[in-house]
Amino acid sequence: MGWFKRLKEGIQTSTVNKRETPEGVWYNCKRCKETSRVKTVKDNFYKCPKCNYHIRIGSHDYFSLLFDVEEYTELFTDIMPKDALNFTDLKSYKERLEITQKQVGLTDAMAVAEGTIENRPIIIAAMDFAFIGGSMGSVVGEKIARAIDRCIEKRIPLLIISKSGGARMMEAAFSLMQMAKTAVKLSQLAKAGIPYFSLLTDPTTGGVTASYAMLGDINMAEPESLIGFAGPRVIKETIKKDLPEGFQTSEFLLEHGFLDFVVDRKDLRDRLADLLFLFNQKSILTNKVLSTKTKL
Amino acid sequence: MKQVAQKVNAMVFLEFEEPLKNLYNQLDKIKDVASAGDVDVSIMERELMQKIKDKRKEIYSSLTGWQKVQVSRHPERPYTLYYIEQMCNKFIELHGDRYFADDKAIVGGIADLDGETVMIIGHQKGVNIKMRQYRNFGMANPEGYRKALRLMKTAERFGFPIVTLIDTPGAFPGLEAEERGQAEAIARNLIEMAQLKVPIVCVVIGEGASGGAIGIGLGDRVYMLENTWYSVISPESCSSILWRSWDYKEQAAEALKLTADDMYEFGLIDGIIKEPVGGAHSAPEVMARALRRHLKKVLTELTQFSAEQLVQQRIEKYVNMGEFNVGTVR
Ligand SMILES: [Zn+2]
Numbered sequence: 155m156g157w158f159k160r161l162k163e164g165i166q167t168s169t170v171n172k173r174e175t176p177e178g179v180w181y182n183c184k185r186c187k188e189t190s191r192v193k194t195v196k197d198n199f200y201k202c203p204k205c206n207y208h209i210r211i212g213s214h215d216y217f218s219l220l221f222d223v224e225e226y227t228e229l230f231t232d233i234m235p236k237d238a239l240n241f242t243d244l245k246s247y248k249e250r251l252e253i254t255q256k257q258v259g260l261t262d263a264m265a266v267a268e269g270t271i272e273n274r275p276i277i278i279a280a281m282d283f284a285f286i287g288g289s290m291g292s293v294v295g296e297k298i299a300r301a302i303d304r305c306i307e308k309r310i311p312l313l314i315i316s317k318s319g320g321a322r323m324m325e326a327a328f329s330l331m332q333m334a335k336t337a338v339k340l341s342q343l344a345k346a347g348i349p350y351f352s353l354l355t356d357p358t359t360g361g362v363t364a365s366y367a368m369l370g371d372i373n374m375a376e377p378e379s380l381i382g383f384a385g386p387r388v389i390k391e392t393i394k395k396d397l398p399e400g401f402q403t404s405e406f407l408l409e410h411g412f413l414d415f416v417v418d419r420k421d422l423r424d425r426l427a428d429l430l431f432l433f434n435q436k437s438i439l440t441n442k443v444l445s446t447k448t449k450l
Numbered sequence: 451m452k453q454v455a456q457k458v459n460a461m462v463f464l465e466f467e468e469p470l471k472n473l474y475n476q477l478d479k480i481k482d483v484a485s486a487g488d489v490d491v492s493i494m495e496r497e498l499m500q501k502i503k504d505k506r507k508e509i510y511s512s513l514t515g516w517q518k519v520q521v522s523r524h525p526e527r528p529y530t531l532y533y534i535e536q537m538c539n540k541f542i543e544l545h546g547d548r549y550f551a552d553d554k555a556i557v558g559g560i561a562d563l564d565g566e567t568v569m570i571i572g573h574q575k576g577v578n579i580k581m582r583q584y585r586n587f588g589m590a591n592p593e594g595y596r597k598a599l600r601l602m603k604t605a606e607r608f609g610f611p612i613v614t615l616i617d618t619p620g621a622f623p624g625l626e627a628e629e630r631g632q633a634e635a636i637a638r639n640l641i642e643m644a645q646l647k648v649p650i651v652c653v654v655i656g657e658g659a660s661g662g663a664i665g666i667g668l669g670d671r672v673y674m675l676e677n678t679w680y681s682v683i684s685p686e687s688c689s690s691i692l693w694r695s696w697d698y699k700e701q702a703a704e705a706l707k708l709t710a711d712d713m714y715e716f717g718l719i720d721g722i723i724k725e726p727v728g729g730a731h732s733a734p735e736v737m738a739r740a741l742r743r744h745l746k747k748v749l750t751e752l753t754q755f756s757a758e759q760l761v762q763q764r765i766e767k768y769v770n771m772g773e774f775n776v777g778t779v780r
Contacts, residue, residue: 238716238773239707243692292772299769321660321682323692326706327718330660330682331771334668337640338768345645361682363633364621364661369641383633383661384623392623402628412631 320360572615
């Protein structure tokens with residue numbers, strides 16, 4: 155297989171995000187309730203042409219939107235979830251995994267791919283909300299860890315696209331430890347002087363926000379995404395008050411100093427290309443800076 | 451503080467301790483009889499004390515996950531400041547994150563632990579109704595995590611080992627906590643703790659709930675006291691989300707495999723520190739002595755490693771955490 159695998163448009167995307175990506179002819183906006191042609195929506199970066207609502211899309215949709223000529227190689231596809239705890243609630247975790255895998259055509263909530271944006275290499279790790287609410291379990295942690303190893307080895311920047319309800323309860327403490335695991339790996343990436351861009355999308359909450367999503371050298375978010383640590387329902391129950399308008403949105407986080415900028419999906423590729431260009435330019439201080447860097 | 455010295459109606463019994471309560475009631479009655487007349491009840495009293503001891507041992511030798519959760523939340527359980535007071539010769543509490551405020555739910559400072567200066571940091575719950583409010587029930591705001599990080603950085607600069615004591619029902623889910631970046635504060639601690647050049651020893655002394663716990667819980671060695679729990683979510687919240695009802699907390703506690711034994715078996719912690727029979731609250735000073743001995747031993751072990759070795763091993767330890775299959779899609 156060549157370095158890049160050619161993916162025909164639509165093949166991955168049509169099976170991947172059954173629940174999220176619009177299919178058929180007409181799209182009914184979740185927010186403004188207006189109807190648009192699916193073709194128009196797709197050409198509009200999966201945003202509602204009427205109200206600019208950013209539809210929740212999957213990992214491969216982002217790969218297609220971002221990589222040059224929609225070419226990329228998916229990595230670490232052999233990492234599969236495991237029911238280490240023999241977890242059962244109303245359904246067994248094993249069963250839940252099988253059903254979800256069949257329904258959404260993914261193996262877990264994260265896909266990693268390597269490719270280029272404006273001819274500059276980048277590794278993108280993107281989450282899939284369709285897979286058990288984009289929850290973070292051992293697979294997500296391991297894929298991020300391996301992506302970081304590859305970024306360090308090849309000196310390639312990393313982009314993580316977060317879209318998650320938080321940790322995966324069915325993996326209990328293992329999922330909690332993924333917060334630590336991804337953080338220790340990011341500390342290595344930082345030490346190696348390789349840029350990490352974090353894109354937060356709707357929604358990003360819980361243990362994902364409280365680990366890698368908030369740790370970018372650049373933190374950015376799609377407009378009007380729900381971003382927070384605790385979920386709005388829990389906060390409301392705790393403080394026994396209604397939450398203010400716009401609370402825990404991207405714009406709220408920007409205002410409070412936790413994001414570098416909010417980026418419309420149509421501008422995302424260009425913005426990333428600019429970041430890659432700027433972070434990649436030879437610094438006039440190169441020798442000085444590199445000499446203080448610890449060799450990994 | 452010792453329960454035996456108390457009258458039964460002043461003691462707090464957990465629901466599964468009902469048989470103990472009955473025995474203590476009998477004991478009270480005998481004492482009343484004794485004080486009313488000059489009957490010698492010392493033999494009966496001794497027998498009853500032995501019965502209580504046996505019963506307590508029996509009950510505590512086979513606690514379920516949910517029962518351990520209850521023990522970990524016992525209102526008389528010792529908290530961080532108690533341990534510090536018992537274990538350390540000198541302790542100077544340090545306050546504030548230098549940006550916003552001093553969080554009362556996380557305390558910390560420099561202390562002398564058997565001839566060695568350590569930075570000791572922990573969640574702090576209140577010891578009575580008024581103090582529980584003051585300590586926000588051990589639920590920290592972002593400034594708590596930032597204070598903890600500030601103290602850890604100070605420790606790193608001066609080469610002091612770091613000890614953290616974990617006991618929280620979770621990071622505080624409040625409006626201001628979100629405004630000030632609860633998630634960022636926890637995430638920042640994790641990435642910074644990964645690279646600290648001094649030994650970090652963490653001990654779960656009560657509740658180890660989710661991000662609020664791990665926010666000061668990334669270390670070279672992590673231990674749990676015998677009757678504590680550590681999980682991604684409390685059994686109650688897990689029940690409400692996965693069972694869509696608050697009534698399945700026992701099942702949730704079992705399913706989450708949150709006890710010290712489970713965590714040790716999974717290789718997610720490095721060891722379990724035994725509690726006195728009847729739980730840490732039944733003999734707090736015994737517990738504190740055991741914890742001090744343990745910390746001393748572990749800190750001595752860790753001195754054999756260079757800063758680089760510590761960081762390298764710490765990273766490897768967490769990278770190895772995770773259970774997944776490697777193969778192709780079925
Ligand atoms: Zn719309």
